[in-house]
Amino acid sequence: MNRDELRKLPQTDEVLRSAQMSALLEKMPRELVVQALREEINGIRRDILQGDRLKAPGVPELIRGCEERLRQDPVRTLRRVVNATGVIIHTNLGRAVLSPAAVQKTAELAAGYSNLEYNTAEGARGSRHDHAASLVRFLTGAEDAMLVNNNAAAVLLALAVLSAGRETVLSRGELIEIGGSFRIPDIMECSGAILREVGTTNRTRVSDYEKAVGENTGLLMKVHPSNYRITGFTEEASLEQLSALAREKGLPLVYDMGSGLLTDLRPFGIDEPDIRYAIRQGADLVLCSGDKLLGGAQAGIVAGKRELIEKMKRHPLARAFRVDKLTLAAVEATLYAYTDTDRALREVPVLRMITESGDALRQRAEHLRGILEAGQAGAGGKPALLFAVEPVTDRIGGGAAPETVLPGWAVTVRGGDAAEIEKKLRGYEIPVIARVAEDRVWISVRTLLENEEDIIAGALAQ
Numbered sequence: 465m466n467r468d469e470l471r472k473l474p475q476t477d478e479v480l481r482s483a484q485m486s487a488l489l490e491k492m493p494r495e496l497v498v499q500a501l502r503e504e505i506n507g508i509r510r511d512i513l514q515g516d517r518l519k520a521p522g523v524p525e526l527i528r529g530c531e532e533r534l535r536q537d538p539v540r541t542l543r544r545v546v547n548a549t550g551v552i553i554h555t556n557l558g559r560a561v562l563s564p565a566a567v568q569k570t571a572e573l574a575a576g577y578s579n580l581e582y583n584t585a586e587g588a589r590g591s592r593h594d595h596a597a598s599l600v601r602f603l604t605g606a607e608d609a610m611l612v613n614n615n616a617a618a619v620l621l622a623l624a625v626l627s628a629g630r631e632t633v634l635s636r637g638e639l640i641e642i643g644g645s646f647r648i649p650d651i652m653e654c655s656g657a658i659l660r661e662v663g664t665t666n667r668t669r670v671s672d673y674e675k676a677v678g679e680n681t682g683l684l685m686k687v688h689p690s691n692y693r694i695t696g697f698t699e700e701a702s703l704e705q706l707s708a709l710a711r712e713k714g715l716p717l718v719y720d721m722g723s724g725l726l727t728d729l730r731p732f733g734i735d736e737p738d739i740r741y742a743i744r745q746g747a748d749l750v751l752c753s754g755d756k757l758l759g760g761a762q763a764g765i766v767a768g769k770r771e772l773i774e775k776m777k778r779h780p781l782a783r784a785f786r787v788d789k790l791t792l793a794a795v796e797a798t799l800y801a802y803t804d805t806d807r808a809l810r811e812v813p814v815l816r817m818i819t820e821s822g823d824a825l826r827q828r829a830e831h832l833r834g835i836l837e838a839g840q841a842g843a844g845g846k847p848a849l850l851f852a853v854e855p856v857t858d859r860i861g862g863g864a865a866p867e868t869v870l871p872g873w874a875v876t877v878r879g880g881d882a883a884e885i886e887k888k889l890r891g892y893e894i895p896v897i898a899r900v901a902e903d904r905v906w907i908s909v910r911t912l913l914e915n916e917e918d919i920i921a922g923a924l925a926q
Contacts, residue, residue, distance in 0.1 A: 469517075469518070469519060469520040470509060470512055474522070474526060478523070482527070485497075485523075488530070535893050546916045549899055550857075550910050550911055552817045552818060552859070552862075552910065553864060554862070561813040561814070561913065562798070563798060563812050565797045566760065566795075569794065573789050595796060597609040599802075603726055603740070603802055604740050605743050605744065606743050607773075608767075608773040608774070609766060610773050610776060611764065611765060611787045612764040612785040613762065613764065613787050614763065619651055619720055621655075622772075624657070624779060626683050626775070627657035627682030630683075632652060633660045633677065633683070633684050634685045635661075635686070635687075635701070636661045637667075639687075662676045673706060674709055684710050684713075686701070686747075688721040688723075693867055703742060704746060710748070717748045718748065718751065719747035719750050720751045722752060722863060723758075724758040727805055732818060732819050733868060734818065734865050736757065736865050739765075743768070747768065749767070751766055752764070754795050756863065758798065759813060761794035762791065763787055763795050764785075765795075818860060829909045832920070833853050835917050835920075836851050836920070839924065848880070849878065849880070849924060853875055854873070854875075855873060855874075873910075877904055878904045882905050885924075886905050892926065907920060
C-alpha cells in the first residue's frame with residue numbers, strides 16, 4: 465500500500481505547473497518556492513514509508529504545506545510581530561517602536577543619498593558627528609554631543625579615552641549587569657581602565673570617593689541602577705556631591721544613566737532622572753541609550769563637555785562605534801519631537817504608551833473583545849473561544865523604572881489549552897506574542913499598535 469501511495473504523490477514539476485501555484489510564484493522567489501516544495505514532498509514521502517501517513521496528498525494540499533514552510537522563511541528571519549505582552553520597551557521584541565516621523569525620515573534617507581559626511585554650505589567634507597548633536601545641545605543644555613551605536617559603546621569609549629591605564633572610582637552598589645550578562649567591570653576591563661570600588665553594596669558616601677582619589681585616578685563614575693533598586697538601609701553620593709569633588713580634584717565625572725529620558729514623567733508615577741537634570745547637577749559626560757525611555761533607535765548618546773567629547777570623536781574606537789545614516793535619521797526625528805513636550809507625549813510611541821489613561825485602555829480592550837467575538841461568530845457554529853476584559857499589570861521594560869507598575873487592561877482568551885493557543889498565535893503569519901497565566905491567554909492592549917486588532921482576530925480565527 466505504501467508503494468502505491470508513493471506513486472500517487474504528485475511530482476515537483478506537476479505542482480509547479482498548476483494554476484494554484486502560479487499565484488504563489490508571483491509573490492515569492494521561484495528558487496525558494498521550489499526548495500520549500502521539495503522539502504514538503506520529501507517529508508511526506510518519508511512519512512508514507514514509515515507508516516505515519518496512509519494517503520498521498522493532492523496538489524492543493526501540497527501547495528498549502530509549501531506556503532506554510534515559506535511562512536517560516538529560512539532566508540529572511542527578521543520579521544514583524546505583534547507585542548501583546550504589555551511590556552512597552554521589550555528587549556526581545558526590538559525595544560522602542562519608532563514614531564511615524566522617525567519612520568518617514570529613515571525611509572527618506574534610505575531611498576536616496578544624503579549629506580551624511582558632506583557640508584552643503586561649504587561644499588566640503590563634513591562629519592556625521594554633527595547630525596543630531598545640535599538637538600541634544602538644545603534639549604539638554606550640554607556643550608556638545610555625539611552618537612555611537614549603543615550605550616555600552618558609549619561607556620567603553622568614554623573609559624578608553626579618559627581612564628585607560630588609570631583608575632575609575634565607582635561605588636560597589638553600582639557595578640551593574642545589563643542584558644546578556646554584560647557587566648560594568650567587564651566593559652571597564654576591555655577599555656583598559658582600572659576599577660577602584662568604593663563603599664558597600666547598600667551604602668556609599670562621597671567621602672568614600674574622596675579617600676580613593678590618588679595620583680593614578682582617571683575619573684569618577686556614577687551608574688544609575690536603571691534595571692534594579694536597592695531599598696532599605698541605603699545611602700549614595702549624589703551627582704551634585706560628586707561633581708563638587710570632581711572639580712576640587714580636577715577629574716572628569718562620568719554619569720552612565722542607562723535609559724535616556726528627556727521629559728519629566730513624575731506626574732505619571734515614574735521617578736527617573738533625565739539628561740537635563742544630570743547636566744545641571746554637574747556631570748561632565750552623560751551616557752544613555754536612544755532606544756529605551758527616549759523612544760528612538762538603538763544608539764548611545766553622549767552629552768557633556770565639548771573638550772571631552774572632542775577627544776572621544778578622535779579616538780580610533782569612535783569609528784568602530786559610529787552610527788549609520790538610518791540610525792541618525794531615526795534619532796534626530798525622535799529628538800525633534802521633544803522640542804514640544806506635548807507633541808512628544810503624543811507622537812513618541814513609548815511615551816504615549818506609558819501615559820495612556822486607564823479609561824482609554826479599557827475602551828480599547830472592549831473594542832478588541834468585540835472584534836474577536838465577531839470573528840468567532842462569523843466562523844459559524846458554537847464559539848470555540850471565550851473572551852473577557854480584565855485588569856492587568858503592564859511594565860515599562862527595557863531595564864527602566866523596574867519598580868513602576870502600570871495598571872492596564874487586557875482581553876483574556878479561554879476555551880482550550882492556553883499554552884497551545886499561545887503557541888498557535890506565535891505561529892501565525894504575523895506572530896502574536898502574548899502571555900499565559902491562570903489558564904488563559906492575556907492580550908494586553910497597551911502595546912498594540914493601530915490596526916493590529918485585525919491581525920489578532922485573524923490569528924485566533926485560524
